[in-house]
Amino acid sequence: MTLAADEDASEGRPDARATQFQPSIKWPDLGVQLFIHLGCLYGLYLCFFARLYTVLWAFALIYSSGFGITAGAHRLWSHRAYKATWPLRLLLVFLFTIAGQRHVHAWALDHRVHHKYSETDADPHNAKRGFLFSHVGWLVLTPHPDVVRKRSSIDMSDLEADPIVMWQKRLYVPLFALLVIAMPVLVPWYFWGESLWASFFIAFNFRFCVTLNIAFFVNSVAHMWGNRPYDKDISPVENLAVSVAALGEGWHNYHHVFPWDYKTAELGGYAFNLTTGFIDAFARLGWAYELKSVSAEMVRRRVERSGDGTHELWGWGDPDMPPEDIRELEGCRRRDD
Template structure:
């Protein structure tokens, strides 16, 4: 079902939202991206909690480097990746954008990992993210980057939502989520499940399985893991809307950023993602990219647990990049038809065989 977008929509969410043959909108969205600059009411409880969480996490960094066992040290970063997968693969690509479908066991895996990430229930996360895509860079955008890097990174969680965000959230169609019993189960029991999965389990498991101390287990595997994953995920809202290239649409703020492609397990191709948000790969390069999330989905597709994976054709991507891109559209290597003549002319080929 297409979403209620109205004339103020600045982005697309599903295939049904596009207005041009190459997946875009007919309006000039750059003229709609703004903020009224109004001051939003601060939520001091959240501010104090974030200060405490980040301070305790810094202590966790010291413990990870100075006191943690080798088992904890080696498993910490895989734990961060799995935490992020609960958002990038589950809440984001599966439920917010419906880029693929999953059977019940895979949904349960994603819901577990998503609860481990503690970024609110899938239902609310997907709602806010759909609003973000439909009204990106406006006052209807929950993490509007027009208000600055800090606001779009963490500041939006330290204040009350702009009235436009609340209003647009009421217009978004969430019927698919409401018809998913697993999503609604997580929503109903989130306040019970989240503390157990996000904090208790990561603390208890290292203590009993490999003898880690309570202090290290809590500050490293619970708090630091959660805090680091939060900030890596938030970077997509902040840095990936400001610093980088725009190979597919130079008229929008989201950018492709190499650093985030690696650190955010594949979510750094943000210019591509906002142009083609229904592509399950969230990138043009697919299996050749540093995209752990796509590889995770592909693995379960091989098992038959993930299915109906949506991809955008190379021809559509090329046409869109040629029409609205900033000229930085990547080439796969020598011989790519997008390779510029000046690049070919400036290339030196050594050790050539005679007669070739």
């Protein structure tokens, strides 16, 4: 982060005025979340009695639509970590809409605010306010005034110049009804005779709730439990479980240090970062291009300067590394700090 960015971030820290803020519950939003989550539990129960194809369909939608979040709204539109031709952008906006996480413009706006003012009052899902708030509470409580102010200061001109993004924003309500509710529910009913009742609670409630919570884990778990090999002084962590569930989005310490890297990770490979494999596959087709990444030398310098000592560069967990070499590396890091 640049000095200017650091100064901007300081504006989001609590002050005398900010400490007086008391959020209130947005009751309609709370009602929606309760319906989604309680219906998910019922949908999970129905999974044991429904047709196998219905359950497989729900999980296929969970992970295919996940690429719309990770490769689309996150790495492409929020961070501009690579560029995509219009067919890929159209595919990604289609998948992202199925995920049901608002339109791309709104999602990317909040994500840019989150990175610029991370862990301050201006962060929409500030992890310092606790697990429940960062996981889902921020969606059902009125936002801090700093969040509202900083949202208006973010440059979104690149997304506003993208006709596919603006088309989805303009038609989001009918697209939500069609792609989040109607299409997932009607396919099992029409093609293999599933009841509409079971199809609704499995292919909508269960599927939608699981998709939401996998994304929520990046805001909560990946800011709390894990190691910090690149910057020990920030909240985001490297969390393998979140990386597996969220298609590679759990390498969060790396991502907050190097947000422009299209891989959002240094380690893990395709096995724990399926989104990178997805983007690389489309790069081979020529649909994704100008992929941005970080050099190994830049990573090494950052690890040695501010990491917590858990990076493999330090030899942690390597039984063959001589103790004197480990002591030398530790001394090097202390001098840099």
